[in-house]
Amino acid sequence: MKPIIFALTLLLPLVWTEPIFAETSPRQHRQDLTCQNSILLAQNPALTLGEAADLVSEWLTAKSRIFAPPFDRRTLEQFTTGVLYRDTLKAIDFLIENDAYYEYGVQKVETVERFAASGNKATIEVRVTEDTTFYQNGQVKDSDFNTKRVRYKLEYWDGIWKIADFQVVD
Structure with missing residues (x-):
């Protein structure tokens, strides 16, 4: 034995x-x-704080391709999963149906406030500055420039880390 x-x-x-x-x-x-x-x-590869912050920064940059013609769904799929993916598809459909889109100026992760990762999930809370302009029928309908604290929920999906959801904290 x-x-x-x-x-x-x-x-x-x-x-x-x-x-x-x-x-x-x-x-x-x-x-x-x-x-x-x-x-x-x-x-379940480890995710560092730097990699999580880079993912959020890349997402911010990608938004100008996702929320404006030609409404790049492949880029959306590259960065998102879960609730955020589904909700953003609905938002794109709304924009197309209403002859609308967003333009972005400054988009920047100012600071990382919190970060935690475990297994295939992670959460990062950051201060994000964004300059957004909403157009409908070729006319400016809304414009905003502010810094907000945003909590992003990340998931390891299809071999890469993606953003599954987010919440504006303040």
Whole structure:
């Protein structure tokens, strides 16, 4: 009978410990754990604060292609998932049906206020400055320039991090 090996392993994206009982040699057990951890890392890669802030900055830049002709749905799909993706598709349809679009001036992440990541989800709260102008039938209908605190919910989806939702906090 092979010796029973007790190992305590930390599952990186789940942040808890789980006892593992195995009837394998110590060498085989290490190889199995390495393989399992590699699979977990591939499914749930770590996201740094800098990468999350870059994603938000890239999203801000992409909005000018998404919310104005030709209303780039491929770019939308590249940056969003979940609720934000579905809601933005509806917004694009509304803009097209109402001969409307947005123009953007300054768009900038001013500061990162908070960041947390666990597994395939992350949240980043940032101060964002945006200069937006809403046009309908070729006429300016609304214009805004302000700095807001926005909380973005991110998810790892289809092999990349995407924005799943956001909320203006103040």
